[in-house]
Amino acid sequence: MTAVPSAPDALPPGKGARLRWVICGLLFAAVVLSYIDRLVLSVLKPTLQQLYGWSETGYGDVVFWFQAAYGIGFLFFGRLIDRVGAKVGYALAMGVWTAAHMAHALFTSTRGFALMRIILALGESGTYPAALAAARDWFPRRERALAIGIFNAGANMGAIITPMIVPMIALTMGWRGAFVVTGLFNIVWIVAWLVLYRRPREHPKLKPTELAYIESDPAEEQKPVAWRRLLTTRQAWAYMSGRFLIDPIWWTFLFWLPDFFHKRYGLDLKSFGPPLVVVYVLADLGSVAGGWYSSSLLGRGVMVGRARKRAMLACALIVVPVTFAVAAPNVWIAVLLIGLACAGHQGFSANLFSMPADLFPRWAIGSVVGLGGFAGALGGMLMAKYAGWVLQQFGSYTPIFVIAGSAYLVALVVVHLINPRYEPVTKFAPTPS
Numbered sequence: 001m002t003a004v005p006s007a008p009d010a011l012p013p014g015k016g017a018r019l020r021w022v023i024c025g026l027l028f029a030a031v032v033l034s035y036i037d038r039l040v041l042s043v044l045k046p047t048l049q050q051l052y053g054w055s056e057t058g059y060g061d062v063v064f065w066f067q068a069a070y071g072i073g074f075l076f077f078g079r080l081i082d083r084v085g086a087k088v089g090y091a092l093a094m095g096v097w098t099a100a101h102m103a104h105a106l107f108t109s110t111r112g113f114a115l116m117r118i119i120l121a122l123g124e125s126g127t128y129p130a131a132l133a134a135a136r137d138w139f140p141r142r143e144r145a146l147a148i149g150i151f152n153a154g155a156n157m158g159a160i161i162t163p164m165i166v167p168m169i170a171l172t173m174g175w176r177g178a179f180v181v182t183g184l185f186n187i188v189w190i191v192a193w194l195v196l197y198r199r200p201r202e203h204p205k206l207k208p209t210e211l212a213y214i215e216s217d218p219a220e221e222q223k224p225v226a227w228r229r230l231l232t233t234r235q236a237w238a239y240m241s242g243r244f245l246i247d248p249i250w251w252t253f254l255f256w257l258p259d260f261f262h263k264r265y266g267l268d269l270k271s272f273g274p275p276l277v278v279v280y281v282l283a284d285l286g287s288v289a290g291g292w293y294s295s296s297l298l299g300r301g302v303m304v305g306r307a308r309k310r311a312m313l314a315c316a317l318i319v320v321p322v323t324f325a326v327a328a329p330n331v332w333i334a335v336l337l338i339g340l341a342c343a344g345h346q347g348f349s350a351n352l353f354s355m356p357a358d359l360f361p362r363w364a365i366g367s368v369v370g371l372g373g374f375a376g377a378l379g380g381m382l383m384a385k386y387a388g389w390v391l392q393q394f395g396s397y398t399p400i401f402v403i404a405g406s407a408y409l410v411a412l413v414v415v416h417l418i419n420p421r422y423e424p425v426t427k428f429a430p431t432p433s
Contacts (some may be wrong), residue, residue: 035158060388071377073125078370093126149291230289247376305422
């Protein structure tokens with residue numbers, strides 16, 4: 001078996017045939033809303049900690065249970081989306097997490113917040129399985145990493161928007177208002193999604209030339225695959241290992257950066273917005289650049305595995321300097337180091353997220369993504385407990401940033417060792433319904 005070749009040359013769709021990018025825009029908006037909802041708590045954490053006396057380990061437990069439910073939900077939604085498709089699966093996921101997000105306003109204790117975070121996480125775990133399934137349906141392999149990079153950049157846009165709007169809402173309507181108002185945005189998206197989304201062959205506004213371009217990859221025969229079969233493949237373990245090693249770093253940035261800026265540089269609800277915005281603008285650029293780089297290599301005839309790994313290596317090297325962020329003499333140097341690390345993470349993950357679509361048949365992608373999400377959440381659970389313990393015992397972020405600086409190089413080495421030739425899965429025995 002040989003490595004996956006680059007996507008075959010295909011004529012691009014004619015002028016005005018851009019419906020697939022409209023779909024990508026919807027996916028981007030959904031990821032934005034997902035990250036706004038999960039980040040409201042991290043922005044409010046210093047305020048809630050002061051108001052209600054939350055401990056570092058108590059907040060760590062809130063993050064821990066979010067990660068636990070997120071991992072379990074990934075398994076459920078990955079399998080569900082393989083069966084019902086992206087349209088129904090995404091609408092259901094956002095409906096669940098919207099209700100839980102708005103219900104945060106009813107609680108003040110870490111125990112109550114942990115309960116709501118469990119339900120929130122179960123819903124939000126459908127975000128990436130649904131988005132990746134939609135990307136597989138709407139984009140040929142040669143554009144898929146770029147499309148994933150674009151909607152994955154929604155994570156950073158959500159992280160940019162949250163510190164801009166949440167302090168304003170909280171200062172005018174109270175912290176509870178921040179959960180209610182941001183939750184209302186989701187309802188608008190659900191309506192738009194149900195109205196606009198179809199699979200390519202079912203969409204009445206898709207031009208024949210664009211449909212032919214989308215379907216330019218070789219056709220596949222559907223054969224349902226059980227988890228136990230997926231877990232016998234090194235491709236699944238390569239993807240799961242990568243997620244286990246890098247996801248905890250991203251979650252740590254998301255849930256603890258406002259607190260880091262508060263404790264290290266004295267920033268508060270009114271002042272840590274600009275640094276967070278700069279961090280996630282850089283992350284946005286990294287997400288698109290990472291997807292673009294591997295896609296450009298594919299366009300020049302580079303083999304898929306080599307293109308993905310070359311892009312991941314570049315991104316991993318960009319992350320390394322974050323090790324020294326705690327020692328930065330001022331907040332803006334720390335912002336630059338952390339922003340580069342977030343850019344590296346997003347570029348790395350855009351290529352890692354392409355692995356299920358590159359290596360597995362369409363009907364198995366949601367399940368593989370679910371397994372990877374579970375592995376990433378398991379790593380995030382361990383990191384949440386570790387971060388809470390380190391901060392409670394030592395009050396220092398140094399050990400956390402040391403781990404962050406090395407995680408991506410380790411992840412790339414592990415992924416390469418497990419699947420060095422980036423070989424695709426070509427055969428699965430059908431399983432009973």
